[in-house]
Amino acid sequence: MSPFDAPLDLADDVAAAFDPPSWAREAGSPLRLPDGPRVTTAWLAEHLGHADLRILDVRGREAAGGKGVRRVGRFDDYRAGHVPGARFLDWSRCLIPAVLSRADAPTPEDLLRERLAGLGVGPAHAVVLYDDTFGIYAARGRFVLEGLGFADVRVLDGGWSALRAEGR
Numbered sequence: 001m002s003p004f005d006a007p008l009d010l011a012d013d014v015a016a017a018f019d020p021p022s023w024a025r026e027a028g029s030p031l032r033l034p035d036g037p038r039v040t041t042a043w044l045a046e047h048l049g050h051a052d053l054r055i056l057d058v059r060g061r062e063a064a065g066g067k068g069v070r071r072v073g074r075f076d077d078y079r080a081g082h083v084p085g086a087r088f089l090d091w092s093r094c095l096i097p098a099v100l101s102r103a104d105a106p107t108p109e110d111l112l113r114e115r116l117a118g119l120g121v122g123p124a125h126a127v128v129l130y131d132d133t134f135g136i137y138a139a140r141g142r143f144v145l146e147g148l149g150f151a152d153v154r155v156l157d158g159g160w161s162a163l164r165a166e167g168r
Helices: 009-016 041-047 075-080 091-095 108-118 136-147 159-165
Strands: 053-057 060-065 068-073 126-130 153-156
Touching (some): 068 091, 126 159, 136 153, 153 159
Parallel strands (some): 126 153
Antiparallel strands (some): 060 068
8 A cells, every 4th residue: 555545544643743842832932924925945934843833844746546637745755844833734635525424423513523633623723734736736725724724824935846946
């Protein structure tokens, strides 16, 4: 089984590895987000470890499937390198949910809220998303999170590519 076919519970194992780091700042210092939809790599580097900040890696790739091309998460890339403290959120399993067939099943929104809570991410946190596709999927993630009531969501300007180009 490839990491792209792994059950959602695999993300729980990953999230467990990200207890608040010892170098995290105390919640007492307020986190000030810049105006607008983006943050720079310099801003992110300066605020890494802030108690109120959550970072979501939403990198993915196109994969051929039974119904054409679809977007799947890149857990292998995440394991190979990611922003310190970032949590991996698989697009194909969380942000683009399949149509539910049972009327008594949880809604896609409830499933996403549950997944985010399992990653330690809630509406009270400031959230920065990044991807490796010029912000396309990070921006979609921002839209989805704002629809769930998250007020402070930003996209990392330049995403993973900008971080790598700057050697961060």
